[in-house]
Amino acid sequence: xxxxxxxxxxxxxxxxxxxxxxxxxYSEVWGLSVVEQDHDxxxxxxxGENHHVLQLTRAARNGLGAISFAVRTPAEVDEAARRLALRxxxxxxxxxxxxxxxxxxxxxxxDPEGRVIELVAxxxxxxxxxxxxxxxxxxxxxxLNTVDIDRAVAFYTDVLGMRVSxxxxxxxxxxxCNTDHHSIAFNQAAWTSVNHxxxxxxxxDHFMRGIGSLKQQGVTPLWGPGRHGPGNNTxxxxxxxxxxxxxxxxxxxxxxxxxxxCKVWRRVxxxxxxxxxxxxxxxxxxxxxxxxxxVGVFADRPxxxxxxxxxxxxxxxxxxx
Ligand SMILES: [Fe+2]
Numbered sequence: 001x002x003x004x005x006x007x008x009x010x011x012x013x014x015x016x017x018x019x020x021x022x023x024x025x026y027s028e029v030w031g032l033s034v035v036e037q038d039h040d041x042x043x044x045x046x047x048g049e050n051h052h053v054l055q056l057t058r059a060a061r062n063g064l065g066a067i068s069f070a071v072r073t074p075a076e077v078d079e080a081a082r083r084l085a086l087r088x089x090x091x092x093x094x095x096x097x098x099x100x101x102x103x104x105x106x107x108x109x110x111d112p113e114g115r116v117i118e119l120v121a122x123x124x125x126x127x128x129x130x131x132x133x134x135x136x137x138x139x140x141x142x143x144l145n146t147v148d149i150d151r152a153v154a155f156y157t158d159v160l161g162m163r164v165s166x167x168x169x170x171x172x173x174x175x176x177c178n179t180d181h182h183s184i185a186f187n188q189a190a191w192t193s194v195n196h197x198x199x200x201x202x203x204x205d206h207f208m209r210g211i212g213s214l215k216q217q218g219v220t221p222l223w224g225p226g227r228h229g230p231g232n233n234t235x236x237x238x239x240x241x242x243x244x245x246x247x248x249x250x251x252x253x254x255x256x257x258x259x260x261x262c263k264v265w266r267r268v269x270x271x272x273x274x275x276x277x278x279x280x281x282x283x284x285x286x287x288x289x290x291x292x293x294x295v296g297v298f299a300d301r302p303x304x305x306x307x308x309x310x311x312x313x314x315x316x317x318x319x320x321x
Contacts (some may be wrong), residue, residue, distance in 0.1 A: 135201075
């Protein structure tokens, strides 16, 4: 039994050495709005119903701060904590009120590669904003580079209850927690890092107008526009001031549970770029997507790293049921 039923990907925290420039980029160019700010953090929202979708945190180098998933109720947070304890997975933060913008009641724990996962309920509600403008609704998926894709998929499916929607050979795995084809995807890589964060545009028209708006501001895609095979979503990838990759996307495939057939896609240009508009990814975009090695919370908690390292993949996700 998984520890919780994830409702959605709510927000992402990114650590950046360029807080001022990154804040300016995401608020003045990318189309998010600043909702709160202090010396070391900026919280930004899209037009959707989430209090914030991106938290930028001042740091010495790029990194993933946390991935936050919404669950329905505080009681589900408490139950997730109980189940984590049964599995012997240590919590970084016990269930309780979160001391952050937007509040909420949540827990935090690490995945096997040191990424911080947050489950949260009761974050402050906000009214949706005007969706005519070509700006993002919110974050729709995060792609993560992993050194062990099978272990990552095992953890996110067994512990977090995500489902595999598709594979791209044995190189990428697309995982969902709701009807969206993927909220998380893993990419087998030489080191652990964030590959990119994708922001949902309300329609393909918004998607193209958003790309046009960026172009008029001198920001051109690293790769795209195009449409991927797995997930069927449109894509256009850009580099932010920290060198992290951000994506405008739209039209992600909607999955009907029990009717979806997971398949293994071949990694050929005509399937990663259905329209033939983007061409193959350049060395430059692949370098940005590889990022820099990020051991996450393991940098401060070598004890957790050692515990995970000494545990075979399946043992880690087996429960004392
Ligand atoms: Fe993407």
